[in-house]
Amino acid sequence: MTNSTETDSPLASRALNLLDCGVIVVDANHEIMVWNAWLAPRSGRSAARVRKQSLFDVFPTLRGSRVEAAVLAALADNTATAIPLSDNRTPFPLRQAGSFDGAPIDQSVAVTPFDEDGERYCLIEIRDISGAMDRERRLLDHAESLRARSYVDGLTGIANRRYFDVAIDRELRRAQRHDRELSLLLIDIDSFKAYNDHFGHQQGDTCLTAVAQALAGQLKRPADVAARYGGEEFAAILPDTTAEQARGVANAIREHVASLGIPHAPAAGRPCVTLSIGVASFSKERLNETAVLIEAADKALYAAKHNGRNLVVVDGEG
Numbered sequence: 001m002t003n004s005t006e007t008d009s010p011l012a013s014r015a016l017n018l019l020d021c022g023v024i025v026v027d028a029n030h031e032i033m034v035w036n037a038w039l040a041p042r043s044g045r046s047a048a049r050v051r052k053q054s055l056f057d058v059f060p061t062l063r064g065s066r067v068e069a070a071v072l073a074a075l076a077d078n079t080a081t082a083i084p085l086s087d088n089r090t091p092f093p094l095r096q097a098g099s100f101d102g103a104p105i106d107q108s109v110a111v112t113p114f115d116e117d118g119e120r121y122c123l124i125e126i127r128d129i130s131g132a133m134d135r136e137r138r139l140l141d142h143a144e145s146l147r148a149r150s151y152v153d154g155l156t157g158i159a160n161r162r163y164f165d166v167a168i169d170r171e172l173r174r175a176q177r178h179d180r181e182l183s184l185l186l187i188d189i190d191s192f193k194a195y196n197d198h199f200g201h202q203q204g205d206t207c208l209t210a211v212a213q214a215l216a217g218q219l220k221r222p223a224d225v226a227a228r229y230g231g232e233e234f235a236a237i238l239p240d241t242t243a244e245q246a247r248g249v250a251n252a253i254r255e256h257v258a259s260l261g262i263p264h265a266p267a268a269g270r271p272c273v274t275l276s277i278g279v280a281s282f283s284k285e286r287l288n289e290t291a292v293l294i295e296a297a298d299k300a301l302y303a304a305k306h307n308g309r310n311l312v313v314v315d316g317e318g
């Protein structure tokens with residue numbers, strides 16, 4: 001019988017115990033023959049304690065796991081296995097050295113059969129990949145937060161144009177696939193140039209933010225999207241909403257913003273900040289592409305401006 005302190009060569013034994021990974025050798029009966037020093041502080045078990053014990057008695061949680069299957073395959077069929085990382089990342093109940101109540105160590109495990117003196121053995125190598133996993137998790141978190149930020153308009157805090165482009169394409173395809181309704185609002189602040197000229201660009205930004213927040217607050221369904229389309233123009237994507245329902249939503253937004261009573265510039269010719277809104281709705285025959293739907297909403301918005309502002313115009317009217 002061989003264990004980490006009783007190998008034939010003291011030099012080999014010393015090297016085995018210096019390895020920065022766990023090394024276990026089991027015989028054909030799954031009994032532990034080698035258990036190197038790396039394992040003791042991480043498992044709470046010394047080589048002397050586990051010697052000649054079944055690997056699956058020492059680690060009962062291995063039963064039914066990929067590691068058990070790999071060990072059995074190694075001993076029966078001489079098959080070597082590297083356990084995929086997508087599987088359980090903590091197959092052995094090991095913790096950081098000296099911290100038995102700490103987080104389990106993420107592991108990569110390789111299982112290799114070999115024959116010695118006519119007997120079959122199985123070498124199990126366990127590597128601590130917690131550092132790499134931590135780095136991967138941090139990178140994923142970072143990528144996720146970058147992606148989230150890249151979809152948010154920096155000034156107003158609602159979705160930006162990039163998000164709008166993705167969302168309108170997605171919703172149009174969904175409406176086509178499932179034969180559903182979809183409406184689009186294009187929303188523009190009336191005479192905003194006059195506002196900026198009178199109050200200054202900074203207060204203009206404050207006004208844009210207030211309007212954006214008012215718009216977002218009026219959209220009640222989780223699937224609705226409020227986005228800054230560009231400059232002083234906003235958009236609302238309303239899935240499962242007919243043109244008539246969208247007209248209702250648009251009027252509610254328009255009335256709500258007017259009711260905020262944000263004082264306008266004298267040159268605007270109106271006491272408070274108001275909105276003009278163009279509405280267009282998906283139809284299989286006519287408005288069945290993103291660009292065409294946006295163009296129709298834009299034409300309706302233009303008609304609302306032309307007809308005096310502070311108005312909602314639905315595609316086909318005006």
Ligand SMILES: Nc1nc2c(ncn2[C@@H]2O[C@H](COP(=O)(O)OP(=O)(O)OP(=O)(O)O)[C@@H](O)[C@H]2O)c(=O)[nH]1
Binds near residue numbers: 190193194202208
């Ligand atoms: N403060 C501020 N102003 C912006 C921003 N983006 C666009 N604008 C201003 O919005 C104004 C838009 O003016 P116009 O396109 O002439 O339209 P308008 O004065 O709103 O007139 P109508 O749309 O016809 O009612 C311009 O003065 C732009 O400078 C922004 O991010 N911040």
